[in-house]
Amino acid sequence: MPEMPKAGDKAPAIEANTYGEESVSLGDFKGKKAVVLYFYPRDNTPGCTKEACGMRDSMETLSEMGVQVMGVSTDSVKSHENFRDKYELNFPLLSDKEREIVRAYGVENERGSAKRVTFLIDKNGVVKHVWPKVKVDGHVDDVLSKIKELGVA
Numbered sequence: 001m002p003e004m005p006k007a008g009d010k011a012p013a014i015e016a017n018t019y020g021e022e023s024v025s026l027g028d029f030k031g032k033k034a035v036v037l038y039f040y041p042r043d044n045t046p047g048c049t050k051e052a053c054g055m056r057d058s059m060e061t062l063s064e065m066g067v068q069v070m071g072v073s074t075d076s077v078k079s080h081e082n083f084r085d086k087y088e089l090n091f092p093l094l095s096d097k098e099r100e101i102v103r104a105y106g107v108e109n110e111r112g113s114a115k116r117v118t119f120l121i122d123k124n125g126v127v128k129h130v131w132p133k134v135k136v137d138g139h140v141d142d143v144l145s146k147i148k149e150l151g152v153a
């Protein structure tokens with residue numbers, strides 16, 4: 001399995017289905033926005049819900065900073081749509097049923113789902129910061145602080 005990208009590495013290219021069979025890729029934002037790409041184990045579990053709602057609640061600030069958020073798990077598109085609707089999530093969740101993205105980023109856990117890891121990727125597709133062991137409480141604040149500190153957006 002590939003190693004987890006670290007700061008300074010080119011972010012692995014990804015493309016996956018999101019809501020309504022719409023496809024999203026990291027390349028869609030190249031030259032336009034920085035990306036917070038966060039991996040999480042499962043839709044509708046307490047920690048994952050808290051993390052997703054934290055991102056949702058900070059989307060206005062992140063958007064103003066020129067940052068796009070994308071969540072990735074191995075759940076289905078349908079599961080993501082239900083999760084989005086239940087919590088009014090305002091960013092894409094990518095379905096990685098084939099585990100191609102979790103493997104490309106080196107974040108697959110022993111159960112075959114995603115570890116809780118976040119990557120901050122600049123407009124040029126370069127990883128600027130990695131949170132390899134995310135603690136949900138305060139994570140969004142950490143992300144916002146790092147974006148400001150690094151001037152990524």
